Amino acid sequence: MKRHLNLTVNSEPRQILVEPYYSLLDMLRDELHLTGTKKGCDEGDCGACTVLLNGVPVTSCLVLAHSAHDAEVTTVEGLATREGLHPVQQAFAEYGGLQCGFCTPGLIMSAVGLLEKNFDPTEEEVRYAIGGNLCRCTGYTKVVQAIMAAAEQARP
Amino acid sequence: MARFEYLEAHTVRQALSMYRRHAPNVRYVAGSTDFLIRSRMGNWNPEYVVNIQHIPALQRTSFSRRNGLRLGALTTVQTLQDHESVQTHYPALAAAAASFAGVQVRNLATVGGNICNASPAGDTLPALLAFNAQCLSTGPEQGEQRSTALDEFFTGPGRTVLEPGELLTEIRLPRPEPNTGSLYIKHSPRGAMDIATVGVASAVTLAADRRTCKDVRIGLGAVAPTPIRAYAAEGILRGNEITPESLAACAEEARNTASPIDDVRGSAVYRKEIVGVLTLRTLERAVEMARDGTMAFETQRRLAVQAAF
Numbered sequence: 108m109k110r111h112l113n114l115t116v117n118s119e120p121r122q123i124l125v126e127p128y129y130s131l132l133d134m135l136r137d138e139l140h141l142t143g144t145k146k147g148c149d150e151g152d153c154g155a156c157t158v159l160l161n162g163v164p165v166t167s168c169l170v171l172a173h174s175a176h177d178a179e180v181t182t183v184e185g186l187a188t189r190e191g192l193h194p195v196q197q198a199f200a201e202y203g204g205l206q207c208g209f210c211t212p213g214l215i216m217s218a219v220g221l222l223e224k225n226f227d228p229t230e231e232e233v234r235y236a237i238g239g240n241l242c243r244c245t246g247y248t249k250v251v252q253a254i255m256a257a258a259e260q261a262r263p
Numbered sequence: 264m265a266r267f268e269y270l271e272a273h274t275v276r277q278a279l280s281m282y283r284r285h286a287p288n289v290r291y292v293a294g295s296t297d298f299l300i301r302s303r304m305g306n307w308n309p310e311y312v313v314n315i316q317h318i319p320a321l322q323r324t325s326f327s328r329r330n331g332l333r334l335g336a337l338t339t340v341q342t343l344q345d346h347e348s349v350q351t352h353y354p355a356l357a358a359a360a361a362s363f364a365g366v367q368v369r370n371l372a373t374v375g376g377n378i379c380n381a382s383p384a385g386d387t388l389p390a391l392l393a394f395n396a397q398c399l400s401t402g403p404e405q406g407e408q409r410s411t412a413l414d415e416f417f418t419g420p421g422r423t424v425l426e427p428g429e430l431l432t433e434i435r436l437p438r439p440e441p442n443t444g445s446l447y448i449k450h451s452p453r454g455a456m457d458i459a460t461v462g463v464a465s466a467v468t469l470a471a472d473r474r475t476c477k478d479v480r481i482g483l484g485a486v487a488p489t490p491i492r493a494y495a496a497e498g499i500l501r502g503n504e505i506t507p508e509s510l511a512a513c514a515e516e517a518r519n520t521a522s523p524i525d526d527v528r529g530s531a532v533y534r535k536e537i538v539g540v541l542t543l544r545t546l547e548r549a550v551e552m553a554r555d556g557t558m559a560f561e562t563q564r565r566l567a568v569q570a571a572f
Contacts, residue, residue: 110269127269130299150300152456157367163341166367169296173269174314217366235564238455239365 114178116141117185131170132156135182143183143212147241154240157213157220158182164220166239183212186219195219195257204253206244214240218254226262230255265302271314275401275430278315282428283403285311291430292316293337294371296364297380321375321432326352331438332394336375336431340387341366343374350560353436354552355445355464355545357560358567359390362449365456375431378416381423381489382458388413388490389464389482390447397435403428410435417489440478442469444552446545447567449484450537452528454570459485460528461537463517465545469505469553476500479513481542486521486534493517496542505550514543541569 109124116139125134132149135141135158147155149168156167159181167180186193192200195218205211214237221228221236228236233254234247242250270285272278282289288310292298295316301307315321321337326348334343343349344360363369363377363386377387378398396413403426413434416423425431445466451457462484470477479500481493496516503509518539523531548566552558 108268126266128264128266128302149303151296151364151368154365154367160370163370164367165370166296169294169299169368169371171269171292171295171299171312171314173271174295174316220366231565235455236366239367241456 110173112173112176114175114180116180117182125172127173129172130168131158131160131172131175131180132167134172135167135180141182141184145209145212147209147213152241153210153213154217154237155210155213157216157240159216159220162220162223164217181216181219183215186215193219194260195222195254198253198257198260199250202249202253202256204245204250210240210242210244214242214250218257221254222258222261226258228255228258233258265305265308267302267309268311269314270311272318274318275320275432276406278313278318278430279401279403279406279428281311281313285313286428289313293373293376294339296368296372297376315430328438332436334374334434334436336373336378336433338374338434339370340364340372340374340377341369343387344369350563351557352439353390353394353445354558354560354563355390355393355447355466355549356387356436358563359387359447359449359462359464361564362386362447362459362462362567374434378413378434379423379425379431381417381419381421383420383487383489384459384462384485385490386447386449386459386462386484389462389484390445391434391436392482392490392492393445393464393466393480394436395480398431399433399435400425400429400431402426403430408432414492419488440468442471442473442477442553443467444549444554444558446548446552446558446563448541448545448569449567450541450569452570454568457570458528461485461523461534461541463538463541463545465542465549467500467505467546467549467553469550473554474504476503476505476509479546481513481517481545483517483521483538483542485528486523486538491520493520493542495520500546510543510546510550513546514539517542
C-alpha cells in the first residue's frame with residue numbers, strides 16, 4: 108500500500124504517496140515526473156540515475172524511496188538557476204561532453220558531487236570520480252575536459 | 264516489479280522484533296545495493312523488508328590506539344576509504360574500499376552488508392581478514408550477543424554463521440601493531456565497477472630489527488567458496504627473515520592454497536597464477552610500508568586496482 112514520504116527535492120519540501128517497494132529513481136521519475144534522472148541498467152552499474160542524496164552522489168536505482176525520508180535530494184533539474192546553467196552543465200555544453208545525452212545527467216551529478224568535495228581535482232581524480240558512470244558515445248575525453256574546466260571556473 | 268512491505272527500525276531491539284513478527288518472509292536491508300538487484304532478479308522475494316539503515320547505534324565509527332577500530336555495521340564503504348585512521352592504521356582496508364564499485368555505490372554500501380552477503384569476491388573481506396576482524400552480532404530471540412572471528416564467519420558462497428534474524432552490529436579490528444604495513448590489490452578486467460577476478464590483502468609486522476617478520480596475515484578473495492586466510496603461506500614467513508626468497512616462497516604457498524573455479528572472469532589456472540603474483544606484490548609493498556612508514560593514499564589507491572585488459 109502506498110505510504111506518505113516526506114523529503115526535500117531540489118530545495119522544495121515534498122510530501123508524496125509512494126509504494127513501499129519503489130526505488131528513489133522510480134519515485135523521482137514516476138511520481139514527481141523528474142525524468143532528467145535516467146533509468147539505464149537499474150542495477151547500479153551504469154550511473155545514469157545518479158543524484159545527490161544529502162550532498163553525495165548515489166545511484167538512485169539502488170535506494171529505497173522510503174529510506175530517503177527527511178533527506179535532501181538534488182537531481183539534474185535542480186542545478187540550473189534563474190541566472191543560467193550550473194557551471195558543470197555549461198562546461199558540458201561548451202566542451203561537447205555529450206553525444207546522445209542519456210548518460211549526461213548522471214555524469215553531471217557525479218561531477219557536481221566531486222566538486223563539492225574537491226574543488227581542485229587532478230585529471231586522475233576526475234576519472235576516478237566518474238568511474239561509476241558509463242558513456243557509450245564520447246570516450247570520456249571531452250567529459251573529463253568539461254569537468255576540469257568547470258572546476259577551474261568554480262575555484263575561488 | 265518485486266513488491267514488499269517496508270518497515271523501518273530505529274533500534275536493534277526494534278529490528279529484531281520486526282523480524283520475529285514477520286519471519287520467515289522478511290529480510291534486513293541496509294544500503295540495499297545488493298538487495299534491490301537480487302529482488303529485481305527474483306532471487307530474493309521477502310514479503311517484508313526491515314530497513315536498519317537509520318539505526319544510530321550501528322552508524323558509529325571510532326578508533327583508538329588502545330582499542331583499535333570499531334566499525335558500526337552501517338559504516339559505508341566510502342567512509343572506510345576516507346577515514347583518516349583507516350588510511351593511516353589499516354591501509355589495506357582503505358585501499359580495498361577505494362577499489363570497490365564506484366563512488367555512488369560506495370556512498371550506499373555498508374561494511375556490514377559486504378560481510379553478510381558473503382560473496383567470495385567481496386572487496387572489503389580479504390583486508391578485514393588480514394586485520395583479524397571480529398564480528399559482533401545480536402541474536403534474534405533474547406538479544407544475546409556473540410563475537411565471531413571473521414575467519415569463521417563464512418560458511419559458503421552467500422552463507423554465514425548468522426542465524427535467521429541475527430543482526431551483525433559491529434566489526435572490530437584489533438589495535439594496529441607498530442612497524443606494520445598492508446595493502447590490498449584487486450585484479451579485475453575493468454578499473455571501476457567490476458568484481459574482483461582475484462583480490463589479495465597482506466599485512467606484515469616487522470620485528471624491532473626490521474628484518475624479521477614478526478607477524479603476517481594474508482587474505483584471499485574470489486579464489487575459494489569464501490574469502491580465506493592463506494595460513495600455510497603465513498607460516499612460511501612468520502618468524503623468519505624477509506628476503507626475496509622467503510617472500511617468493513610465501514607467495515607460492517598462497518598460490519597453492521587457492522582453490523578457484525573457472526568462470527567468466529578468469530580460469531582457475533589463471534586465478535591461481537594471479538594469487539601468486541598479487542601475494543608477492545602486496546607483501547613487498549607491505550614490507551616497504553612497515554619499514555618506511557605510511558604510503559600516500561593516492562599511491563595506495565593507484566596500486567589497489569590492477570585492471571587486466
